[in-house]
Amino acid sequence: MPREQFVSVLKEFSSLVQEDLTLGEDNTATFTVDDDIIINLNYLNESDTVIIFSPVGSFGDTEAPDAGEKALALLKLNDLSGAACEVTLMLDGEGDLVLAADRRNANTISSADVFAAWVELMVKSVRSTREYFAKHFPLEN
Numbered sequence: 001m002p003r004e005q006f007v008s009v010l011k012e013f014s015s016l017v018q019e020d021l022t023l024g025e026d027n028t029a030t031f032t033v034d035d036d037i038i039i040n041l042n043y044l045n046e047s048d049t050v051i052i053f054s055p056v057g058s059f060g061d062t063e064a065p066d067a068g069e070k071a072l073a074l075l076k077l078n079d080l081s082g083a084a085c086e087v088t089l090m091l092d093g094e095g096d097l098v099l100a101a102d103r104r105n106a107n108t109i110s111s112a113d114v115f116a117a118w119v120e121l122m123v124k125s126v127r128s129t130r131e132y133f134a135k136h137f138p139l140e141n
Helices: 004-015 066-077 112-136
Strands: 028-031 037-044 048-056 088-091 097-105
Touching: 004 037, 004 112, 037 112, 048 112, 066 088, 066 112, 097 112
Parallel strands: none
Antiparallel strands: 028 037, 037 048, 048 097, 088 097
């Protein structure tokens, strides 16, 4: 079963990072990388999909004069050649928080190394997006 495989991979990854990572009753897990990047996981039972997402920072005032420029910058960063790499950048439902997110079928996460590479991609995307916004727009972490 894909869920059991993912739980096993998560347990192996937990051993590598020396942090207890288990899916809770709500099928979620959260951990922090380098004390500044929060990684959230959500397992969707009905589709055996794992969603990974991380807060990038505050978008700021959506009514500010530069809000359109910021939104356009987020769209441009979503380009596969952009700083966000393979993840999708978005605003949360309230429009306050920039999130980086990705999803994969649990069957494709076959080992702790594969999972670690996925987490590394997320971390790289969050960092590069933060750097871009720090240079072009004030983005609060």
